[in-house]
Amino acid sequence: MYFFFRVSINVKVLANFSDQLFATHVVIKIPVPKNTAKTQIKHSFGRAKYEPEQQAIVWRVKRFPGKQECHITADVDLMPTVRPKPWSRPPISAEFQVPMFTSSGVHVRFLRVYDKSGYHTNRWVRYITKAGSYQVRI
Amino acid sequence: MFFVALTRSNVNPALVFEYLFQLIRILKGYLGDEFDENAMRNNMTLIYELMDETMDFGYPQNCAVDVLRLYINLGNVKPQDEPEPSQLTSQITGAIDWRREGIRHKKNEVYIDVLENVNLLLSATGNVLRNEVTGGVQMNTKLTGMPECKFGLNDKLVIEKEGQRKPGVEIDDCTFHRCVRLGKFDADRTITFIPPDGEFELMRYRVTDNVNLPFRIMPLVTEEQGLTK
Numbered sequence: 001m002y003f004f005f006r007v008s009i010n011v012k013v014l015a016n017f018s019d020q021l022f023a024t025h026v027v028i029k030i031p032v033p034k035n036t037a038k039t040q041i042k043h044s045f046g047r048a049k050y051e052p053e054q055q056a057i058v059w060r061v062k063r064f065p066g067k068q069e070c071h072i073t074a075d076v077d078l079m080p081t082v083r084p085k086p087w088s089r090p091p092i093s094a095e096f097q098v099p100m101f102t103s104s105g106v107h108v109r110f111l112r113v114y115d116k117s118g119y120h121t122n123r124w125v126r127y128i129t130k131a132g133s134y135q136v137r138i
Numbered sequence: 139m140f141f142v143a144l145t146r147s148n149v150n151p152a153l154v155f156e157y158l159f160q161l162i163r164i165l166k167g168y169l170g171d172e173f174d175e176n177a178m179r180n181n182m183t184l185i186y187e188l189m190d191e192t193m194d195f196g197y198p199q200n201c202a203v204d205v206l207r208l209y210i211n212l213g214n215v216k217p218q219d220e221p222e223p224s225q226l227t228s229q230i231t232g233a234i235d236w237r238r239e240g241i242r243h244k245k246n247e248v249y250i251d252v253l254e255n256v257n258l259l260l261s262a263t264g265n266v267l268r269n270e271v272t273g274g275v276q277m278n279t280k281l282t283g284m285p286e287c288k289f290g291l292n293d294k295l296v297i298e299k300e301g302q303r304k305p306g307v308e309i310d311d312c313t314f315h316r317c318v319r320l321g322k323f324d325a326d327r328t329i330t331f332i333p334p335d336g337e338f339e340l341m342r343y344r345v346t347d348n349v350n351l352p353f354r355i356m357p358l359v360t361e362e363q364g365l366t367k
Contacts, residue, residue, distance in 0.1 A: 006362040014354040023352065030357075087361065091259070098352050103256040104271040104345035105307045109290040111248060115283050121246045129352060132255035132272065137262045138359045 005078040007033065009057070011092065012071050019067040023098045026061040029054065030072075031090040031138075035079040043072040050076075064096070091135040098129045139175060145196070153198070160201040164188060167203035184210070202236045204335060234284070236317055236334040242282050249278040258351060269349050275340045279333045289329040289340065296327050312343040 009030055015023060026046070032039070032055060039050040039057060046061030057074055064070075113121045141162060143154045168184065169177045178185060187210055192201050200206065252275055259268040275289075290296065294306030314320065315338055317331040329341070 008360050008362065010358040012354075012356040014356070015352065016350065016354050017352050026353075028355070089262075089359070092355060092357055094353060094355060096353060101352060102252060102254050102271075102273070103349050103352060104254060104273060104309075104343075105292070105348065105350060106252060106254075106273060106309070106343070106345065107292055108250055108252065108275075109292055110288070111250065111290070112288040113246070113248070113281060113285045114288075115281070115285040117283060119246050119282060121248055121281065123248045123250065125250045125252070127252045127254075129254040129256055129271075132257040134256065134258045134353070136258075136260040136355045136357060138357045 005033070005080075005084070007076040007078065007087075009074040009076065010071070011073075012069065014069045015064055015066050017066045017098060017101050019065060021066045021098060021101055023064040023066075023096045024062065025095065025097050026064045027095040028059045028061075028072075029056040029093050030059070030074070031056045031092070032074075032076050033078055033087045035081055036076055037079040038077040039074055041072065041074045044070050046070075048072060048074075089138050091137045094134045094136075095131045096134075097131075100127050101129050102127050103129045139178075157193070157198045157201070160198070161189070161192065164192065164201060164203050164206060167207070200235050202334070205235055205238055208238060234317075234332055237284065237332055238335075239284065241335050243280045245280065246282055247278075247280045251276040251278075256349065256352065260355075264356075269346070269351075271345045271349050272342070273345070274342045276337065277333065277340045278337045279335060281333065281335070284332055287331055287333055289331070291329075293327060299327075307345060308347050310344045310346055312341055314341045315339060 009032075011028070011030060013028065017023075032050065034055060036050065036052070036055075041048050041050070041057060043059065046059055046064075048057060048059035050056075051058045057072075057076075059072055061070075107127070108125050111123055141158045143158055145154065165173055165178075165185070165188070168188070169181060188206065191206060191210060192199055252273060254271050254273040256271050257268060258266070261267050291309070292304070292306045294308045297304060297306030314323070314329070315331070315334075317333060317338075318340070319330050322328055322330050331340075333340075
């Protein structure tokens with residue numbers, strides 16, 4: 001007698017920033033059990049595939065526009081095991097970069113430069129937010 | 139390669155680490171970013187001179203690469219313009235050792251980069267377990283002379299004091315580059331400084347309240363199990 005498992009995954013991702021902006025290098029890793037045999041993935045954009053060496057479904061989006069909502073569904077068939085171990089369910093992790101956006105809301109109000117000669121200064125300000133450790137438990 | 143420091147007395151460990159990190163930065167400035175044991179061996183006299191200059195009787199001294207370059211130039215670093223000896227003395231012993239006098243740029247430019255890292259941990263039920271933003275302000279200054287700079291963020295305390303309507307951001311902790319006048323910051327939270335020339339990190343901060351999460355991730359994972367014969 002063997003146990004037979006299936007895992008169904010349904011993840012909704014919402015870009016919660018202005019639609020004028022976009023995120024780049026978005027990578028979302030959805031962990032799957034070790035004994036994964038086959039995955040069937042449906043998603044609306046980007047590229048997603050099962051990467052056995054990472055033990056995860058890795059979904060990559062090069063350009064993720066703001067206010068966009070995206071679904072990914074996956075049916076994971078598991079290989080039957082003699083002694084089934086419970087799956088530890090590691091968290092989903094995400095990586096991304098959002099140019100011209102600050103998560104904290106910090107922005108530069110001014111930079112004044114005073115010098116005796118009173119010259120004119122050109123100033124450029126850039127903002128970028130990256131994911132540090134961005135995890136959601138499942 | 140390891141950098142090791144010895145001390146005979148009970149000193150502040152942060153001081154020792156800071157000195158070692160500064161020394162590595164200086165060596166990178168002189169020997170290139172990818173220096174190795176061979177480069178160290180070949181430039182022993184230079185390194186000896188640098189260590190002699192940066193550490194006196196166990197007390198760290200001037201560790202600014204730009205200033206050291208003015209008078210220690212055995213390596214491939216050439217000083218842009220030879221300063222007068224008297225100028226040099228006041229520079230080394232002066233209060234502003236991170237910037238030398240007489241810097242000239244055709245165009246006066248400042249580039250400011252605000253870099254943030256957002257950390258999040260959500261539980262399976264959607265509760266926020268950890269959520270914070272660590273940020274840094276990187277600057278690249280190309281300014282003539284000894285300019286005095288005043289820098290302003292939308293810090294909640296400053297905005298409230300100025301009586302503006304726009305909401306500010308509550309900054310929990312911040313640290314500054316040593317060019318920032320801390321006394322002035324403690325008194326009225328203004329950030330004033332004479333910047334070093336070139337790239338440096340002006341400040342770092344941490345924000346834990348009202349973080350705008352750039353991505354919402356809503357997972358639904360179910361395990362199904364059955365029996366096969």
